Amino acid sequence: MARFIVRAIFAAIGLWLSSMLVAGVAFTDMGSLILAAVLLGVVNAILRPVLFIVTLPLTLLTLGLFLLVLNAAMIGLVAVMLDGFMVAGLWPGLVAAVVTGVTSWIGHMILREDQKGA
Numbered sequence: 001m002a003r004f005i006v007r008a009i010f011a012a013i014g015l016w017l018s019s020m021l022v023a024g025v026a027f028t029d030m031g032s033l034i035l036a037a038v039l040l041g042v043v044n045a046i047l048r049p050v051l052f053i054v055t056l057p058l059t060l061l062t063l064g065l066f067l068l069v070l071n072a073a074m075i076g077l078v079a080v081m082l083d084g085f086m087v088a089g090l091w092p093g094l095v096a097a098v099v100t101g102v103t104s105w106i107g108h109m110i111l112r113e114d115q116k117g118a
Helices: 002-021 030-054 056-061 066-081 090-117
Strands: 025-027 085-087
Touching (some): 002 025, 002 030, 002 090, 025 030, 030 066, 030 085, 056 066, 066 090
């Protein structure tokens, strides 16, 4: 449970950075940001693995680039499910997926370093 909370925190940081850097990604308030991060974690845990398997041939055909579209779709799905989070189209969703993905990757690296030191 603690790992999920830490991942949600890094997802929230990534989504917040996306809203600051990307025109077309916005939150109405901090509560929406936190709820979007938690909801993104749940969607990524439940729906993303199924969609990954279904779209695996397309992912292989595009040498993995389709994963960006899949990540953008997950962010777009969260935006549809949550009133306080807006993504204005495919391109803002793709850039938000990259920003959030890089932030989550950095968080994963930090977590892995902490585990090695302990």
